[in-house]
Amino acid sequence: MINIRNAVKKYDEVDIGPLNIRIPKAGLTSLIGPNGAGKSTMLLMIGRLLNMDAGQIAVAEMDISKSKSEDLAKVLTILRQENHFVTRLTVRQLVGFGRFPYSKGRLNKSDETIISKYIDFLQLTDLENRYLDELSGGQRQRAYVAMVLSQETEYVLLDEPLNNLDVSRSVQMMGYLKQAANEFGRTIVTVLHDINFAARYSDRICAMKDGGIAAFGTVEEIMDAKILTDIFETKIDILSGPYGPLAIY
Amino acid sequence: MNQEIAADGKLNNEVRTAKAFRSKKEEKRYWMLLIALLLIGVIAAYGLLVYNNPVPVDSPSFLPVARRRMYAVVAMIIAAIAHSISTVTFQSITNNRIITPSLLGFEALHSTIHTSLLFFFGAQALINFTGTGAFLFQIGIMVLMCLLLFGWLLTKEQGNLQLMLLIGVIIGTGLRSLSSFMRRMISPSEFDILQSRLFGSVNNAQTEYFPIAIPIVIIAAVLLILYANKLNVLSLGKNTATTLGVKHQPAIIYPLVLVSILMSVSTALIGPLTFYGFLIATLTYQAAPTYDHRYLFPMAFAIGFAIITLAYFLMNHVFSGAGVVSVIIELFGGLIFLFVILRKGVL
Numbered sequence: 001m002i003n004i005r006n007a008v009k010k011y012d013e014v015d016i017g018p019l020n021i022r023i024p025k026a027g028l029t030s031l032i033g034p035n036g037a038g039k040s041t042m043l044l045m046i047g048r049l050l051n052m053d054a055g056q057i058a059v060a061e062m063d064i065s066k067s068k069s070e071d072l073a074k075v076l077t078i079l080r081q082e083n084h085f086v087t088r089l090t091v092r093q094l095v096g097f098g099r100f101p102y103s104k105g106r107l108n109k110s111d112e113t114i115i116s117k118y119i120d121f122l123q124l125t126d127l128e129n130r131y132l133d134e135l136s137g138g139q140r141q142r143a144y145v146a147m148v149l150s151q152e153t154e155y156v157l158l159d160e161p162l163n164n165l166d167v168s169r170s171v172q173m174m175g176y177l178k179q180a181a182n183e184f185g186r187t188i189v190t191v192l193h194d195i196n197f198a199a200r201y202s203d204r205i206c207a208m209k210d211g212g213i214a215a216f217g218t219v220e221e222i223m224d225a226k227i228l229t230d231i232f233e234t235k236i237d238i239l240s241g242p243y244g245p246l247a248i249y
Numbered sequence: 250m251n252q253e254i255a256a257d258g259k260l261n262n263e264v265r266t267a268k269a270f271r272s273k274k275e276e277k278r279y280w281m282l283l284i285a286l287l288l289i290g291v292i293a294a295y296g297l298l299v300y301n302n303p304v305p306v307d308s309p310s311f312l313p314v315a316r317r318r319m320y321a322v323v324a325m326i327i328a329a330i331a332h333s334i335s336t337v338t339f340q341s342i343t344n345n346r347i348i349t350p351s352l353l354g355f356e357a358l359h360s361t362i363h364t365s366l367l368f369f370f371g372a373q374a375l376i377n378f379t380g381t382g383a384f385l386f387q388i389g390i391m392v393l394m395c396l397l398l399f400g401w402l403l404t405k406e407q408g409n410l411q412l413m414l415l416i417g418v419i420i421g422t423g424l425r426s427l428s429s430f431m432r433r434m435i436s437p438s439e440f441d442i443l444q445s446r447l448f449g450s451v452n453n454a455q456t457e458y459f460p461i462a463i464p465i466v467i468i469a470a471v472l473l474i475l476y477a478n479k480l481n482v483l484s485l486g487k488n489t490a491t492t493l494g495v496k497h498q499p500a501i502i503y504p505l506v507l508v509s510i511l512m513s514v515s516t517a518l519i520g521p522l523t524f525y526g527f528l529i530a531t532l533t534y535q536a537a538p539t540y541d542h543r544y545l546f547p548m549a550f551a552i553g554f555a556i557i558t559l560a561y562f563l564m565n566h567v568f569s570g571a572g573v574v575s576v577i578i579e580l581f582g583g584l585i586f587l588f589v590i591l592r593k594g595v596l
Contacts, residue, residue: 129271
């Protein structure tokens with residue numbers, strides 16, 4: 001469980017928080033909301049890439065500001081959008097870095113097996129010896145997802161994993177994430193912009209607005225015309241589609 | 250190109266590994282290049298020691314000449330170690346491939362310390378500022394200043410690299426102007442003393458410091474080589490390093506201290522070599538097709554050693570001492586750099 005208590009982040013103009021939420025273990029949780037609502041801030045604070053100004057966050061009973069970084073790296077991983085990438089680094093070597101919390105840079109046989117498993121899972125097998133700068137944006141994104149999965153952490157946080165992906169790549173990526181949650185038992189928390197992607201693939205949705213949490217619940221609970229219209233301040237209707245509720249805007 | 254990758258990929262598919270090189274072929278090429286460069290360096294160094302020695306071997310004055318030349322070669326080795334390892338490390342922890350510690354004003358700091366000593370306390374203070382204590386004191390001051398600057402800039406919450414580099418360059422330029430301003434205010438005789446101190450070169454190295462400088466450089470270099478695994482992770486950037494369990498601030502302060510030690514020892518011994526580190530690092534990334542610092546460091550040293558010995562050999566024996574080595578290094582470096590960029594089309 002991710003347990004957030006009174007977490008606050010102060011920016012010059014606005015404050016995010018105090019945030020209070022308990023995100024249960026297992027499944028895929030999506031964070032949605034308008035720009036500036038604090039979705040990425042919350043995700044980055046959980047992932048300890050952003051220091052909070054007040055409050056506590058515990059992941060799997062570990063306080064993220066008190067636990068050792070090395071120990072947290074075996075429980076929690078986060079992937080951001082913009083990543084600095086090294087030029088002479090292959091896909092396989094990048095995925096190998098996911099094993100760093102365990103191997104400290106010396107990969108053994110079982111590490112190599114795990115690396116192969118996630119490269120194959122994300123269908124990067126043919127590309128595994130390519131340098132990262134020889135890949136397209138979508139392939140590189142998949143390579144980074146393979147890296148965070150090979151870290152084999154209980155909790156995987158992803159900041160806007162569908163950015164810059166077309167519809168077919170987005171569907172493919174959500175398929176991988178859903179499968180990772182189901183098959184490997186990961187708890188995945190992701191920031192999404194598309195409400196319908198969130199509705200189709202999530203187990204839970206957390207809706208944020210104005211630096212606070214507006215609603216948190218199952219897909220059916222949140223996919224409500226009144227709630228969504230309120231959050232996005234835009235007229236949104238809900239239709240029931242063949243795969244669940246659909247938002248029309 | 251693509252076929253080559255596919256072929257290499259197949260080769261690797263038998264044993265799928267995430268080793269430092271993506272194929273056996275590239276690994277072999279790396280070792281051959283490394284050995285060739287080391288050989289060039291050793292031959293040039295040997296040439297510097299014995300070629301065109303004006304006194305015969307059996308003459309009593311042979312030994313002093315050979316010793317003087319040997320000191321120069323030792324100074325070159327120190328410079329090669331210090332500049333190669335510190336530049337590659339610095340570029341990895343700051344995730345950039347353009348700015349080097351030298352460009353950020355390490356040498357400017359060195360000349361400012363000496364100039365202000367003379368300016369504020371007089372020539373006598375500068376003359377007395379010798380010996381092991383003074384040497385260590387100077388290194389201590391330089392490390393402290395570097396940490397204040399880079400530590401503060403690199404560890405801010407949103408550590409902004411561009412901002413740090415910009416401020417670093419500005420401070421470096423500022424220090425350079427400040428010390429050149431102070432130099433204009435002092436008398437010519439004082440300036441003379443200062444100049445002999447500031448414009449060190451490998452032929453005029455402060456050999457009395459060798460006994461402490463050599464161990465310091467070797468220890469700092471070995472510590473950085475042992476830190477290679479963390480450097481590999483840090484080169485992926487702050488976010489990725491953090492999520493892989495490497496706490497960014499302490500993890501970069503430690504190599505930064507070692508980098509400033511290496512740079513200040515080298516500068517104190519043989520003076521500034523502004524573009525040397527840049528040249529080494531740029532060529533290293535071309536010569537070693539890997540991200541792994543365990544392989545980048547040896548290649549960087551081999552390149553640095555070959556460049557400096559070859560440059561001095563050419564200056565002493567081909568151009569009959571008519572040139573300045575930094576000019577040669579920058580001329581050849583610039584040409585190779587341009588060649589590489591034009592051929593590859595990317596930086």
